[in-house]
Amino acid sequence: MQMPVPDAAVLSKKARIVELLQSVLPKEAVIHEPEETRAYECDALTAYKCPPLAAVLPGSTEQVAAVLRICHEEGVPVVPRGSGTSLAGGALPTADCIILGVARLNAVLETDYDNRFIRVQTGRTNLSVTGAVEEHEFFYAPDPSSQLACAIAGNIGMNSGGAHCLKYGVTTNNLMGVTMVLMDGTIVEIGGAHLDAGGLDLLGVVCGSEGQLGVVTEATLRILRKPEGARPVLMGFDSNEVAGACVSDIIKAGVLPVAIEFMDRPCIEASEAFAHAGYPICEALLIVEVEGSPAEIDEQLGVILQIARSHNPVELRESKSAEESAKIWLGRKSAFGAMGQINDYMCLDGTIPVSSLPLVLRRIGEMSKQYGLDVANVFHAGDGNMHPLILFDANKPGDLELCEAFGADILKLCVEVGGCLTGEHGVGVEKRDLMLNQFTADDLEAQLWVKDVFDPAWLLNPAKVFPLSVTQTRRAA
Amino acid sequence: MNPSNEVELSEAIASAKGPLSIRGGGTRPIGSPVTGDLLSVAGLSGIELYEPGALTIVVRAGTALAEVEKALAAENQRLAFEPMDHRGLLGTSGTPTIGGVVAANVSGPRRIQVGAARDHLLGVRFVDGRGSVIKNGGRVMKNVTGYDLVKLMAGSFGTLGVLSEVSLKVLPKTDAIASLMIYGLSDDGAVAAMSKALGSPFEVSGAAHVNESADGVAVTFIRVEGFEASVAYRLAQLTDLLAGRGEIVTLTDHDKVAAQWRDIRDAKSHHASGDDIWRLSVKPSDAPAIAARMPRGTRVTYDWAGGLIWAGTDSGTDLRAAIGPFNGHATLIRADEATRAALPVFHPEPAPLAAISHGLRAKFDPRGILNPGLMG
Numbered sequence: 001m002q003m004p005v006p007d008a009a010v011l012s013k014k015a016r017i018v019e020l021l022q023s024v025l026p027k028e029a030v031i032h033e034p035e036e037t038r039a040y041e042c043d044a045l046t047a048y049k050c051p052p053l054a055a056v057l058p059g060s061t062e063q064v065a066a067v068l069r070i071c072h073e074e075g076v077p078v079v080p081r082g083s084g085t086s087l088a089g090g091a092l093p094t095a096d097c098i099i100l101g102v103a104r105l106n107a108v109l110e111t112d113y114d115n116r117f118i119r120v121q122t123g124r125t126n127l128s129v130t131g132a133v134e135e136h137e138f139f140y141a142p143d144p145s146s147q148l149a150c151a152i153a154g155n156i157g158m159n160s161g162g163a164h165c166l167k168y169g170v171t172t173n174n175l176m177g178v179t180m181v182l183m184d185g186t187i188v189e190i191g192g193a194h195l196d197a198g199g200l201d202l203l204g205v206v207c208g209s210e211g212q213l214g215v216v217t218e219a220t221l222r223i224l225r226k227p228e229g230a231r232p233v234l235m236g237f238d239s240n241e242v243a244g245a246c247v248s249d250i251i252k253a254g255v256l257p258v259a260i261e262f263m264d265r266p267c268i269e270a271s272e273a274f275a276h277a278g279y280p281i282c283e284a285l286l287i288v289e290v291e292g293s294p295a296e297i298d299e300q301l302g303v304i305l306q307i308a309r310s311h312n313p314v315e316l317r318e319s320k321s322a323e324e325s326a327k328i329w330l331g332r333k334s335a336f337g338a339m340g341q342i343n344d345y346m347c348l349d350g351t352i353p354v355s356s357l358p359l360v361l362r363r364i365g366e367m368s369k370q371y372g373l374d375v376a377n378v379f380h381a382g383d384g385n386m387h388p389l390i391l392f393d394a395n396k397p398g399d400l401e402l403c404e405a406f407g408a409d410i411l412k413l414c415v416e417v418g419g420c421l422t423g424e425h426g427v428g429v430e431k432r433d434l435m436l437n438q439f440t441a442d443d444l445e446a447q448l449w450v451k452d453v454f455d456p457a458w459l460l461n462p463a464k465v466f467p468l469s470v471t472q473t474r475r476a477a
Numbered sequence: 478m479n480p481s482n483e484v485e486l487s488e489a490i491a492s493a494k495g496p497l498s499i500r501g502g503g504t505r506p507i508g509s510p511v512t513g514d515l516l517s518v519a520g521l522s523g524i525e526l527y528e529p530g531a532l533t534i535v536v537r538a539g540t541a542l543a544e545v546e547k548a549l550a551a552e553n554q555r556l557a558f559e560p561m562d563h564r565g566l567l568g569t570s571g572t573p574t575i576g577g578v579v580a581a582n583v584s585g586p587r588r589i590q591v592g593a594a595r596d597h598l599l600g601v602r603f604v605d606g607r608g609s610v611i612k613n614g615g616r617v618m619k620n621v622t623g624y625d626l627v628k629l630m631a632g633s634f635g636t637l638g639v640l641s642e643v644s645l646k647v648l649p650k651t652d653a654i655a656s657l658m659i660y661g662l663s664d665d666g667a668v669a670a671m672s673k674a675l676g677s678p679f680e681v682s683g684a685a686h687v688n689e690s691a692d693g694v695a696v697t698f699i700r701v702e703g704f705e706a707s708v709a710y711r712l713a714q715l716t717d718l719l720a721g722r723g724e725i726v727t728l729t730d731h732d733k734v735a736a737q738w739r740d741i742r743d744a745k746s747h748h749a750s751g752d753d754i755w756r757l758s759v760k761p762s763d764a765p766a767i768a769a770r771m772p773r774g775t776r777v778t779y780d781w782a783g784g785l786i787w788a789g790t791d792s793g794t795d796l797r798a799a800i801g802p803f804n805g806h807a808t809l810i811r812a813d814e815a816t817r818a819a820l821p822v823f824h825p826e827p828a829p830l831a832a833i834s835h836g837l838r839a840k841f842d843p844r845g846i847l848n849p850g851l852m853g
C-alpha cells in the first residue's frame with residue numbers, strides 16, 4: 001500500500017515543532033521520543049505501521065485549538081485519533097504527521113433526561129456513555145462490537161454502526177451536535193440539544209468524514225429510555241438462500257426486530273469451538289431479537305417463529321430467560337475473537353441489498369476456492385452489512401497480498417450488485433484505492449470540494465479516503 | 478424549462494445563462510424570494526426500484542409524493558418520517574413531490590421517534606451548478622463510503638444542486654394507533670408531561686400541545702402505534718404514568734386518530750390566521766420560556782414534545798429580535814414577499830459556519846445560479 005512521501009521540510013524541523021507544541025501543552029502531553037511514538041504507529045489495521053513525528057494528548061478544546069494553530073502555521077499534517085480501533089487504517093500515521101489523540105478528553109459534561117441527551121468529551125468510550133446514564137434506565141443506542149474500547153470521537157469519524165441499528169440507526173442518526181476545531185484553530189459549534197439544522201446540514205457531513213474536516217472534541221448525543229425487555233430467537237437453516245429468504249420475509253411482515261444477525265457454517269464452527277454456546281452446526285444461523293414488554297415480545301416472536309417455521313429450520317430456539325438470551329448472543333459476540341484464535345484474518349465490511357444475499361454468498365464461496373483462502377461470514381443481515389472474514393497466514397510470504405486481492409474482489413462484487421464498499425468501518429487507507437469502483441471522478445470531486453472548504457490546506461488526515469492520485473495536486477499545493 | 482430526464486436536466490443547467498428558480502410541485506415556497514428562470518423538476522417522474530423486503534425505494538425527484546405513498550401502502554409500508562403537507566399552511570395548490578420533501582428536509586410528528594427525512598435518505602443523484610451529474614450514498618441502509626453528501630443535500634433547498642433521484646429507507650406500517658389527550662395543561666405542564674412520556678419505555682411516536690384549540694381548551698396529545706394489543710397496553714401504561722395532571726381521554730378509532738395527527742403534522746390551527754408563521758427548533762424544556770418572550774398575541778403550538786414551536790405573529794414582526802438569543806433556530810415559513818426579503822428566512826449562522834456554508838455553495842454552484850439567495 002502506497003503512502004505519500006513524508007515532507008522532508010517537516011521532518012527536518014521536528015525539534016522546533018516539538019518545542020512549539022510543548023509551549024502550549026503540559027510536558028507529558030507531547031510524545032516525541034521514538035520508543036514512545038511507536039505506541040501510535042497503527043490502529044486495528046495492524047498490517048500497516050508507521051510511527052508519527054509526534055503524538056499529542058490535549059486536555060481541553062482550547063489546547064486542541066492551540067495545537068492545530070501551530071500545525072497549520074508550520075504546515076504539519078494532523079491525524080486525529082480516538083482509541084485507535086479503526087479497522088480501515090483511519091488513524092494510521094505518516095512519518096511527518098502529528099497524531100492528535102483525544103483520549104484525555106473523556107468527561108461527561110451534561111446529562112439531561114428531560115430532553116434525552118448527554119453531552120460528552122469525545123475521548124470517552126462508547127460503552128461508558130451508556131454507563132453514565134444506565135442507572136436512570138437510559139442508553140446510547142449505537143453499539144459497535146468494539147464499544148468497550150472505541151471512543152465517541154472515532155464513532156463520529158467513521159459514523160459507526162452496531163448490532164442494533166436496524167431499529168435505532170447508526171451514529172449520524174443519534175448525533176445532535178458537536179464542538180469541533182477547524183484546522184486553523186477556529187472552534188465551532190454545530191447543532192446542539194435541538195433537532196435538525198437551521199441551514200445546511202453541516203453536522204451530517206462532518207459525521208463520517210474520517211477526521212478530514214475538523215477535530216471533534218465534544219458531542220451531544222441522543223439517549224433513549226431502555227425498553228422493558230428484549231429477547232432473541234436463534235434459528236438454523238440448511239442453506240444460506242433459505243436464511244436470506246427468511247430475513248426478507250420477517251422484514252416484509254411488519255415486525256421490526258432490533259437486530260438480525262447472520263452467521264455461516266465456517267463462522268458457526270469456529271465460534272462454537274471457541275465459545276461453546278451450543279449452536280447447532282448447520283449452514284446458516286440467524287439471531288433475531290425483539291424488544292418490548294413480555295407480552296409484546298411474545299406477540300412479535302410469535303410472528304417471527306411462524307415465518308421461520310415456514311422455511312423448515314433445522315433448529316429453532318426461543319430464549320425464555322436472561323441466561324438463555326446471553327447464551328444465544330455468546331457465540332455471535334465471540335465470533336471475531338474465535339476467528340482470531342485460529343488464524344490471521346481480514347474483516348471486510350461491504351453492504352449489499354438484502355435481496356442479493358444468496359447470490360453474493362455463493363460468489364464469495366466460489367472465489368474462496370479460486371483464491372485458496374477460507375472465508376467465514378458473520379453480519380448484520382437486516383441491513384445488508386456483510387462482514388466476510390478472510391483467513392490467511394501473515395507469516396506466509398504473499399498470503400497478505402492474496403488476501404487483499406480477494407477482499408478487493410468481494411468489495412467490487414458488493415458494488416456490482418448495488419451495494420457499497422463499506423457499511424460502517426470507513427474507507428481509511430484500506431479501501432481508498434477502490435473508491436473509483438463505486439464513484440465517478442465527478443462524484444469524488446464533489447466530496448473533495450467539501451474538504452477544500454473545511455481544510456483548504458489539506459492538512460487533516462490527508463492520505464485517507466480518496467485515491468492518492470486523485471488528491472495529489474491538492475495535497476501538494 | 479421542463480426537463481424530462483436527468484440528461485436534459487443537466488443540459489438545462491449547463492446551458493443556463495442566468496439564475497434559476499427550481500421547482501418540484503411548487504407547494505413549499507419557503508425561503509427568501511428568488512428571481513430566475515423557472516426550472517421544473519416535475520418531469521423527472523417515476524419509481525425506479527422498490528424492494529419491500531429490503532425496506533428501500535428509489536424514486537425520481539419529480540415523482541408525486543402521493544404516488545410514492547400509494548406504492549408503499551400497497552406493501553403495507555410507509556415513509557416513517559411522516560412528511561408534512563405544506564399546502565394548507567402556505568395556501569398553495571399543486572402536487573407535492575418527493576424531491577421537494579427531501580430538498581426541504583420535511584418531517585412530521587414522528588421525527589422525535591424515527592428521525593427526520595434526512596435520516597431516511599439513503600442516496601441521491603443531483604446535478605450541480607455546472608451541469609455535472611453527481612451521485613452519493615446508494616440504496617443500502619448502511620453506507621459510510623466517502624463523505625455523506627446525502628445529508629448535506631437534504632434541506633439544502635436546491636442551493637447546492639438539483640436532485641434528480643433519491644433513495645429512501647421505508648418502514649412497515651403499523652396496525653393500530655391511539656392518542657392520549659390531557660386537557661387544560663399550561664405550556665410548562667404540557668412540556669413536562671410530554672417529557673415524562675418520552676422518557677418512558679412505551680415508544681411514544683408523537684407528542685404535541687395545542688393551547689388554542691377550536692373549543693378554547695389546551696390539549697396535549699400523545700401518540701402510540703404498533704400491534705393492537707401492544708398499543709392497548711402502552712396506552713394504559715401511559716395513562717397511569719401521566720395520571721393526576723389533568724383530565725385524560727384516550728382515542729383508539731384509527732381514522733379519527735390519523736386525522737388528529739394529520740392536523741398536528743400540518744400545523745392546521747395556523748392555517749386560517751393571517752399571521753406570519755415562524756418555525757422554531759429548540760431544546761424542548763426551553764420552549765415555554767422562549768414562547769413567553771414572544772410578543773403579546775403570538776399564537777403558539779408545540780410539536781416534538783416542545784422541541785418544535787409553531788408561532789404566528791403579526792405580519793412583519795422580527796420574532797428573533799423579540800425573543801433574543803436562544804439555543805436553536807427559527808425559520809420564517811410564511812410571510813409576504815416584502816417581509817421575506819427584509820428578514821432572513823433562515824436563521825443567521827455564526828460567522829465561521831456561515832463562511833463554510835458560503836464556501837460550499839461557491840464550490841457546488843460557482844456561478845451562483847441555483848436558487849440564489851434562497852437560504853440567505
Ligand SMILES: Cc1cc2nc3c(=O)[nH]c(=O)nc-3n(C[C@H](O)[C@H](O)[C@H](O)COP(=O)(O)OP(=O)(O)OC[C@H]3O[C@@H](n4cnc5c(N)ncnc54)[C@H](O)[C@@H]3O)c2cc1C
Pocket residue numbers: 043044079080081082083084085086087089090091102122143144145146149150151152153154155156157158159160161162163210211212214215216217336424425426461
Ligand atoms: C474487534 C473490533 C470490532 C469492531 N466492531 C465494529 C462494529 O461493530 N461497528 C463499527 O462500526 N465499527 C466496528 N469496529 C471499528 C472501530 O471500532 C470503529 O471504527 C470505531 O468507531 C473507531 O473508534 P476509535 O475511537 O477507535 O477511532 P480511531 O480508530 O482512533 O479513529 C477512527 C477515525 O476517526 C478519526 N477521528 C478520531 N478522533 C477524531 C476526532 N476527535 N475528530 C475527528 N476525527 C476523529 C480518525 O482520524 C480516524 O479516521 C470494530 C473494531 C474492532 C477492532
